[in-house]
Amino acid sequence: MRTFVSVDALLDEMTLEEKIGQLGIFADMLRPFAPGINPEMNARNASELTEQIRAGRVGSLFNGIGVEQGREAQRVAVEEARLGIPLLFGADVIHGMRTVFPIPLGEAASFEPALAERTARVAAIEATAAGLHWTFAPAVDIARDQRWGRGAEGAGEDPFLGSAFAAARVRGFQGDDLTADDALLATPKHFVGYGAVMGGLDYNSVEIAEGTLRDVHLPPFKAAIDAGALTVMSAFNDINGVPASAHHGLLTGVLRDEWAFRGFVVSDYTADFELIAHGYAEDERDATRVAFNAGLDMSMQSGLYGAHLADLVRSGEVSIETIDASVRRVLEIKRAIGLFDNPYRSLDAGADAALDLDAHAALARDAARRSIVLARNEGDLLPLPRAGTRIALIGPFAQDRDNLEGCWTLFGDKRLHVNLEDGLRAALEDPSSLDVVPGCAFEAAIDGGLDAAVAAARAADVVLLAVGEPQGFSGEAQSRVAITLPPAQQALAEAVAATGTPIVVLLRNGRALALEGAVRDAQAILVTWFLGSQTGLAVADIVFGDANPSARLPVSFPVHSGQQPLFYNRMRTGRPELPDMTEFKARWREGPHAPLYAFGHGLSYTRFDYAATTVDAARLAWDGTLTVSARITNTGPRDGEEVVQLYVHDRVGSRVRPIRELKGFRKITLAAGTSETVSFTLDRHALAFTRADGTFGAEPGRFDVWIAPASDRGEAATFELLAG
Known part of the structure; x- marks a missing residue:
């Protein structure tokens, strides 16, 4: 096994083919577990895959588990391959490994991000004990159309709640030390807008306003990256006609230029190949070119990068500098999780036997x-x-x-x-x-x-x-x-x-x-x-x-x-449904515009009464803060927990504003007959949005604010945000 000096020194030694090998991830046929979960493409048998690893042409494997075979694959990579670059083992560990927790949508109903952090931590412990380093989770897509099936994998319809759960799950998967044996790299997905597919039809097109993209669908990704996520998975869909997996404005412009993301982007399963079916690429070579130049660092399963990148470099259509930048990102993450110092981390034969499955079951029951x-x-x-x-x-x-x-x-x-x-x-x-x-x-x-x-x-x-x-x-x-x-x-x-x-x-x-x-x-x-x-x-x-x-x-x-699509934070219309109007308003002929059960709704075996929402000042200074409060009383016969929710409405904006927006929540415990005053702090940053001119920020004016048990409840207080 070679002694690691630095990523730059390693890059200097690598051939172009060895570099390209780090940019592909393939189904783990050495320890196959679930080869049938996606359409088969570019299948390699175990012996062929081993030879490719030995030749330095494979950098990552996915969806296989097993410590013994994993150690052998890693041994080939670090002891028999020329440069000894360790493999990165990934898998779809979405809401549990051996112990299965509620689907992420269900867990989001807890309104307890700390709970999601705990369940993700246990999933990481069990996954790394099975020989994994990396999970393709959390899914942080905002799903406003319930016809779409993948809403089950996310945190629901609200970007504020979704951002809180995205960050919590990243922290849980990765832990406090990325080099620890039980640290599991997180991958927020699917970047971006996948939850907005038209008609709720999976893989469909997304037509979306820039403001909606930035205010609704991007925030959970930013929250996940701010929480330490080092890999991101691209989406299958196109966005306003440009497939997400070849979208330079998003993969490079937003992720790298705006957010300074220093990790790598991996495609979803064969998404680069699917650029041909989209009609965005002429053939496999062209699909490789547009995807890689857009900022898609790693190709999953298609084999396109291995087949075409070298020729694209020789022709000048892809620069060697771009290749080196992507390879450096992959190698830096392998270094960050300790693989160069300890390539056999998370491949300990005794780790599975040491799992406390009883404790994990207790957490699963509580969750x-x-x-x-x-x-x-x-x-x-x-x-x-x-x-x-x-x-x-x-x-x-x-x-x-x-x-x-x-x-x-x-x-x-x-x-x-x-x-x-x-x-x-x-x-x-x-x-x-x-x-x-x-x-x-x-x-x-x-x-x-x-x-x-x-x-x-x-x-x-x-x-x-x-x-x-x-x-x-x-x-x-x-x-x-x-x-x-x-x-x-x-x-x-x-x-x-x-x-x-x-x-x-x-x-x-x-x-x-x-x-x-x-x-x-x-x-x-x-x-x-x-x-x-x-x-x-x-x-x-x-x-x-x-x-x-x-x-x-x-x-x-x-x-x-x-x-459908039905969501609480919809925009106001010029003809809202009002009690004294029966025609010519935003309504359905056969039923109400309202939901059966609104976002945030939920009952208890006790009862909670909310006093009026109050603000500590009628005006919020541009650089100041405002305290919003309400007194909550448990008037029922049992002790209970209540999710206290803070909503805001901007009365007038340069873009039409939602009827309400969640800006805070807190779960409190109250004994029967007791009360608690719950307070939230607002500043202008909490009131910001993508304005009509494309800039992001708040606008002075009047706001309504509620502390309520659900998005359709409560009486508002008001305040005014003063100009700076």
Whole structure:
């Protein structure tokens, strides 16, 4: 193994082919785990890949795990290759490794970035114990159209909340010391605008105003980079006609020139090759040229860089200086995480055995129950007593073990999973008081299913109706035309509701859904997302009151699918919906403009009253601060946690401003009968936006401000921002 001197010294020794080798990442066929998760392209068998590593033509591998084979691959790279440059091992570790945590959208419902930091830290510990250095997460796309399936991977519709979770997950993955064995490089993705695809159709085009791009979709990436992210993944989509993976204005102009990002950009899977299908490149060689010159440092899986970059350098279409700059970025990150000093870091055979899986399971259970949103609870039906009540658990998710994790979980240990039936039975004093009937399959009726479900409902005191989306309905390439329950499940709900037995809906979902009929009108609704390994136990904790729900919706639930895209911070119109107007206003003929459940909505087993929002001054000086306060009182019978939310509205701007914008949130704990005054500090920087002239900053004028339990609640106070 060579002694590392410096990146510049190493660059001086490298041939052009060895440099290009550092700019490609390929599926790990030496320890393959999930080779079928993407369309196969440029497949290499294990022996061919080993020879390429030995020749210095491969710098990174992805989506394989295993310490023993990983050490052998690394040994070939550092002991048999000419220059001994270590390999970087990456994988899709999105919301857990062996221990699976709630999908990121569900975890965002906690409104606790510190919780996401803790779960990402555990994911990093487990991933590095399996021989990984790098994860292709977090996804920080802002998703305002719930038809798009990949909203499950992000933090919802709001850029302020999304930025907080983006930064927290980066900190969690990477830890305090990048050279530590359990540090996992984070990769915010997908840069940028992927959540704005037209019609919610995955991979589709994005037509977007510069102000919206900068104020909504870019901030979570900036937050992730400010938190220390050193790699970024480009998006599949085009932006106003220019594919993101060849967008010089974004990859170089924004990332490097404006933000001074010094890490590297990796393509999403074969995104450089797909420039041809976009019609932005003539052929593979041309796709290589436009992508690399735009600022795409590393190509994933396509093999285009290895096939064409050398010839492009010889022809003068790509400069050797640009090659060296990209290679330097890759090598600097390998140096930063300690691979040159310790190429076998995160390849310790004893690390997996040392994992505290019991502690990880406890965190998964806590994260899951903190992600469950109580959307409705008529007559305080919940929580249920754990004794003396006959419960019918009905629905296709009742016993299911294959739809607990949610999308993009490649490595979850299903031996650790707890389904609904097992979790609920474990919590009951008399497990036999739970009657379990599937009623239907996920998308089809089953013989005798409705009759059995109706009989079970009639015999029960309460029904737990476990319905929703199978996990295959959300995630990549899972756009939906109608975000409703499958008809077979809706029919089950209607049949059960006709018995008159009270219903608690246990909703399984990877997006906001348009709830209909008996599901929408059930006495109680728990939004349970895909909660991961500890699903059954966490749901039982909430159902029986061992935990008081404290989560809030990070996405707006529509009344109808056709309202999409629907989001709380929409722009004002010249004809807003007003109570005294019935025509010629912004409205839908068949339903309201408002959501069924607004962003930030969520109930508790206790009640919180909000006093009027106050400001400590009527005017905010240009360089000053303003304190916004409200007194919150727990007027209910239980201790509980409340997510206190701060919203602002700029009354007049050089660009039309949103009706409200989240500018702060805080989760507080209040004992029954106690109160707390919650205060937030505002300055002009919190009021800034991309102005009509393209500059970023605040504008003097009047503002409304709310401290409220949701985006559609509360009475505003006002203040004026004075000119500087």
